[in-house]
Amino acid sequence: MTASTLTRLLRWSTFVAAAAWPALSHAAGGTGAGMPWWVWPVVLFAVCFALGLVAVPAGIGGGVLFVPIVSGFFPFHLDFVRGAGLLVALAGALAAGPGLLRTGLADLRLALPFALVGSVGAIVGALVGLALPAAAVESALGVTVLCIAALMWRAKKSDYPEVAQPDKLGAALRMSGIFHDHAAGREVAWRVHRTPLALVLFAGIGVLAGVFGLGAGWANVPVLNLVMGAPLKLAAGTSGFILSFVDTSAAWVYINRGALLAIVAVPSVIGMMLGAFIGARLLRTLKAAVIRRMVIALLVVAGARALTKGLGWWT
Amino acid sequence: MVDVKATGRPQEQGPSPEQLRYARVLDYGMKGGLIVLIAGFAAYMGNVLSPQVPFEMLPRLWGLSASEYVRESGMAAGWGWLGMLDKGDVLALSGIALLAAVSPLSLALLVPAYAKSGDRAYLVVTIALIGVLVLAASGILGSH
Numbered sequence: 191m192t193a194s195t196l197t198r199l200l201r202w203s204t205f206v207a208a209a210a211w212p213a214l215s216h217a218a219g220g221t222g223a224g225m226p227w228w229v230w231p232v233v234l235f236a237v238c239f240a241l242g243l244v245a246v247p248a249g250i251g252g253g254v255l256f257v258p259i260v261s262g263f264f265p266f267h268l269d270f271v272r273g274a275g276l277l278v279a280l281a282g283a284l285a286a287g288p289g290l291l292r293t294g295l296a297d298l299r300l301a302l303p304f305a306l307v308g309s310v311g312a313i314v315g316a317l318v319g320l321a322l323p324a325a326a327v328e329s330a331l332g333v334t335v336l337c338i339a340a341l342m343w344r345a346k347k348s349d350y351p352e353v354a355q356p357d358k359l360g361a362a363l364r365m366s367g368i369f370h371d372h373a374a375g376r377e378v379a380w381r382v383h384r385t386p387l388a389l390v391l392f393a394g395i396g397v398l399a400g401v402f403g404l405g406a407g408w409a410n411v412p413v414l415n416l417v418m419g420a421p422l423k424l425a426a427g428t429s430g431f432i433l434s435f436v437d438t439s440a441a442w443v444y445i446n447r448g449a450l451l452a453i454v455a456v457p458s459v460i461g462m463m464l465g466a467f468i469g470a471r472l473l474r475t476l477k478a479a480v481i482r483r484m485v486i487a488l489l490v491v492a493g494a495r496a497l498t499k500g501l502g503w504w505t
Numbered sequence: 506m507v508d509v510k511a512t513g514r515p516q517e518q519g520p521s522p523e524q525l526r527y528a529r530v531l532d533y534g535m536k537g538g539l540i541v542l543i544a545g546f547a548a549y550m551g552n553v554l555s556p557q558v559p560f561e562m563l564p565r566l567w568g569l570s571a572s573e574y575v576r577e578s579g580m581a582a583g584w585g586w587l588g589m590l591d592k593g594d595v596l597a598l599s600g601i602a603l604l605a606a607v608s609p610l611s612l613a614l615l616v617p618a619y620a621k622s623g624d625r626a627y628l629v630v631t632i633a634l635i636g637v638l639v640l641a642a643s644g645i646l647g648s649h
Contacts, residue, residue, distance in 0.1 A: 280605065287531050289528075291527060293520075294520045298524040303630055317646060440641075442605055453594070455598075456546040
């Protein structure tokens with residue numbers, strides 16, 4: 191696929207999303223009953239395809255964009271959007287998992303303890319989120335998404351953090367190893383510190399994932415990289431792997447509550463995965479910094495929309 | 506960061522055998538789940554099987570909360586969907602259940618590997634994680 195084809199594809203998907211925007215805004219406050227039912231899954235597929243295109247170059251999972259945008263501009267109840275959001279994040283994490291594990295960019299030993307505490311947190315979060323009034327969750331979602339946008343704007347990252355002394359728990363669990371950095375053309379040894387603090391943080395991240403149906407890569411990567419000192423590439427790969435457990439736990443709670451609609455979840459998953467597949471190739475042709483700024487702007491709009499919708503200021 | 510080639514520091518090299526085994530099972534499960542998901546949704550959209558909720562009723566129901574939707578649509582909560590697989594919209598969700606089952610099934614393969622190697626800490630973590638995932642899937646905590 192050539193760069194010009196990819197650029198045309200990006201323009202096309204942006205056009206579809208832009209064309210759909212007035213209709214979405216008009217119907218978002220109601221049930222969308224004034225439009226033929228099939229319009230919604232078609233537009234949802236197109237929007238998710240566009241989100242998938244930008245999510246990979248921006249370095250985030252699609253779930254964090256999906257929930258605020260779809261809950262803000264589509265007529266589906268927040269319960270179904272959160273259920274679909276978890277599925278979108280889960281499908282992406284599962285699809286990437288085998289390759290990351292084989293290449294050593296995700297580490298089983300590093301992931302499992304955090305997957306355990308994160309999964310417990312996600313179940314608690316899902317139960318709490320489904321018990322709370324939708325307006326309260328929507329408002330809290332708005333605040334959370336605005337905070338994520340601020341975090342993305344301000345966040346630092348470190349390719350190869352220095353860990354002078356591994357902590358006792360991390361050492362006992364043998365959280366260390368070597369991965370081959372293809373870009374740098376060398377093997378990199380890694381080890382971690384502050385494991386107990388990270389366990390607490392992952393439990394909290396799991397709760398947020400469960401309450402809001404968000405993929406949690408935006409929080410997992412900074413904790414693994416900046417708090418624990420894992421190399422950035424290993425942190426990003428292992429984050430996706432942890433996410434596959436955390437989102438599985440929360441997704442089962444949503445499935446058992448009947449909070450999954452095939453007409454919402456399946457076009458979202460397929461659209462996002464197709465978009466992410468092509469978005470990964472766009473990495474070579476687009477400036478990641480430009481996409482990243484665009485995603486931050488999208489998050490600000492979606493977060494503000496969720497907040498004002500939750501507070502009843504703009505329904 | 507420590508450059509291994511520079512320091513010659515002895516370390517475990519590359520992904521462990523259990524990690525590679527996990528990746529293989531995850532790969533099969535993920536691809537199977539996606540195929541079932543897409544095929545089930547195509548059957549739903551093609552009206553091969555009549556849905557529990559007619560398409561025309563969807564705009565009236567998708568704005569309801571999950572509990573209201575279950576009540577209004579007659580859709581089963583918990584594992585009751587297994588008895589409704591002859592409905593197009595329920596069949597379309599079966600791929601989702603498969604995707605959500607891939608991780609606990611893949612994890613189960615790690616138990617004998619950790620038990621054999623005497624890695625007690627990870628044996629306990631793996632069994633506990635399987636227990637948490639099974640608890641979430643059981644519906645004991647979440648279903649109506």
